[in-house]
Amino acid sequence: MATTPPLPRLPLSERLRRAGIAAWSIIGLLIVLAIVGWALLKIRVIFPPLGLAILIIYLLNPMVSRLEERRVPRLWGTILAYVVVAAVATLVVLAAAPFITDQAEDFSRDWPQFKQEIVASVEDASNVVEERLNVNVDTTEIHCLLDVAGEEAPTQEQCDEVTRTFRERIAGSAERLTELGSSVVEILLIFVLAPLLALYLLIDLPQLQRDVLNLMPESHRAEVADVASKVGRTVGGFFRGQLFVALIVGVMSSVGFFVIDLKFWLVIGAIAGFTNLIPLVGPFIGGSLGFLVGTVTDNLATGLKAALVALIVQQFDNHVISPNVMKRTVQLHPVTVMLSLLAGGTLAGFWGVLLGVPAVAVVKLLLGHIWATRVLHEPPHAEVEPTVGERPPVDNPEEKRTPSQTE
Numbered sequence: 001m002a003t004t005p006p007l008p009r010l011p012l013s014e015r016l017r018r019a020g021i022a023a024w025s026i027i028g029l030l031i032v033l034a035i036v037g038w039a040l041l042k043i044r045v046i047f048p049p050l051g052l053a054i055l056i057i058y059l060l061n062p063m064v065s066r067l068e069e070r071r072v073p074r075l076w077g078t079i080l081a082y083v084v085v086a087a088v089a090t091l092v093v094l095a096a097a098p099f100i101t102d103q104a105e106d107f108s109r110d111w112p113q114f115k116q117e118i119v120a121s122v123e124d125a126s127n128v129v130e131e132r133l134n135v136n137v138d139t140t141e142i143h144c145l146l147d148v149a150g151e152e153a154p155t156q157e158q159c160d161e162v163t164r165t166f167r168e169r170i171a172g173s174a175e176r177l178t179e180l181g182s183s184v185v186e187i188l189l190i191f192v193l194a195p196l197l198a199l200y201l202l203i204d205l206p207q208l209q210r211d212v213l214n215l216m217p218e219s220h221r222a223e224v225a226d227v228a229s230k231v232g233r234t235v236g237g238f239f240r241g242q243l244f245v246a247l248i249v250g251v252m253s254s255v256g257f258f259v260i261d262l263k264f265w266l267v268i269g270a271i272a273g274f275t276n277l278i279p280l281v282g283p284f285i286g287g288s289l290g291f292l293v294g295t296v297t298d299n300l301a302t303g304l305k306a307a308l309v310a311l312i313v314q315q316f317d318n319h320v321i322s323p324n325v326m327k328r329t330v331q332l333h334p335v336t337v338m339l340s341l342l343a344g345g346t347l348a349g350f351w352g353v354l355l356g357v358p359a360v361a362v363v364k365l366l367l368g369h370i371w372a373t374r375v376l377h378e379p380p381h382a383e384v385e386p387t388v389g390e391r392p393p394v395d396n397p398e399e400k401r402t403p404s405q406t407e
Contacts, residue, residue, distance in 0.1 A: 045186075048186075048190045048194075049189070049190045049193040049194045049197060050194075050197060052190060052191070052194035052198075053193075053194045053195070053197035053198040053201060054198075054201075055239055056194060056195060056198035056202075057198050057201055057202055057205070058232075058235060058236035058239050058240065059236075059239065059240060059243070060078070060081045060082075060085070060198070060202060061202065061205065061236070062236075063077075063081045063084070064077045064078050064081050064202055067080060067081070074202075074203055074205075074206070075203050078199060078202045078203050081202075082195075082199065096266060096270075099266045100266060100267065103263070103264045103265075103266060103267060106263065106264075107263075107264065110263075110297070114296060114297065117296050117297070118296055121295070121296060209228075213225055222380060223373070223380035226380055227365075227366070227369055230365055230369075231362055231365060231366075234329065234330055234331075234358065234361050234362060234365055235358045235361075235362065237328070237329030237330065238326075238329045238330050238357060238358045238361065239358075240329070241325040241326065241328070241329040241330075242277055242325075243277075244325060245276065245317060245321050245322055245325055246273045246274065246276045246277050247273060248273075248317070248321055249272060249273045249276045249286075249313055249314075249317050249321075250269055250270055250272060250273020250274065250276070251269070251273070252313045252316070253268070253269040253272040253273060253286055253290075253309065253310065253313050254266050254268075254269025254270065254272075254273075255269075256269075256309035256310075256312070256313060257269050257290060257306060257309060259309075260294075260302065260305040260306060260309060261302075262290060262293065262294050262297075262298075262302060262305075262306050263293060263294075263297045263298070264293060268286060268289055268290050268293060268306075269286070271285065271286055271289060272285070272286020272287070272289075272290070272310065272313075273286075276317070277354075278353065278354070286310055287306070287307050287309075287310030287311065287314070288307075290303075290306030290307060290309065290310055291303040291304070291306050291307040291310075293306070294306040294307075322337075326357070330357060330358065330360075330361035331361070331364075332357065332360065332361055332364070336360065337357055340356040340357045340359070340360040341353055341356050341357065343356060344356020344357075344359070
């Protein structure tokens with residue numbers, strides 16, 4: 001069997017020249033990345049509204065695309081989608097308004113009693129701590145801030161001192177309060193700008209997609225379009241699935257709190273559903289709030305019932321709803337989802353927890369595509385699946401022809 005001769009060894013000067021080119025290329029790439037990172041850090045204010053706008057696009061684009069398939073112009077389809085979402089939100093608010101109004105009236109009427117019960121609960125807890133741990137717990141600030149009279153209530157001089165100390169704390173935290181006020185203004189701007197950005201991007205989305213594809217080499221456009229379509233379906237499915245899960249959890253929590261006759265059941269259930277969007281931490285917020293309100297407004301048994309309702313809802317969510325939704329949207333094993341949440345929270349805090357799962361799903365998709373096309377040498381578009389509302393590809397050659405071919 002003939003053997004191929006070994007390649008000639010390059011001269012030392014040529015090897016050094018190539019090594020220098022490679023080294024300077026790496027240094028240049030790092031410099032470019034550093035400049036890009038610095039520039040992105042300077043304009044980071046645009047990312048929150050842009051991120052929320054992208055989320056809105058993922059939620060509304062299926063509806064707009066369906067309308068476009070029915071020959072509705074994309075401009076009017078986008079406006080109609082906004083109108084439908086606004087109408088649904090308005091109907092939900094109007095339907096919940098009577099319950100929220102009644103619960104607000106109950107809260108204002110029972111607030112004096114609530115104050116008494118809160119102070120009594122704090123005093124009982126402080127007495128237990130003092131007896132068992134021999135630690136003195138001062139409840140003067142609670143008495144003065146809630147303005148609750150009683151046998152053990154502090155004197156007016158003590159409350160004046162508490163008020164003066166409280167004012168000094170506020171004055172010392174003026175800078176933090178200013179930062180908090182600025183953050184509130186920024187959040188309001190985000191929720192005003194994001195729908196406007198999403199509106200313009202939704203209208204021009206097909207043209208923007210074509211413009212981005214035109215930047216790619218013609219030989220890779222089909223592959224890039226295929227990968228981008230899969231990434232869009234994965235990320236959009238994840239966010240839509242999360243909202244669906246939050247809605248189910250909110251409804252089930254509200255119904256459960258109503259059954260056990262928990263005060264403010266609708267508000268607490270809505271909070272439980274909304275905070276369920278925050279993985280790991282969110283599910284405990286609704287249960288803790290239900291336990292606190294049930295204990296303070298009624299008794300410990302009601303608080304335990306509320307905690308039990310939250311536990312049952314979360315177990316149903318963790319074992320039935322979320323696994324099926326995540327499997328259908330991001331196609332990740334539940335263990336992978338949990339590890340993604342932990343890793344994301346460690347690396348990037350809240351945003352890491354929120355975006356950890358879709359990021360891992362996208363990485364898995366890209367690695368699978370690279371393995372299939374570069375290692376197994378499969379066609380780049382071999383696994384393209386029709387999106388919702390799309391017709392599957394047909395095998396009839398007559399249907400595949402373009403109008404120019406059929407003429």
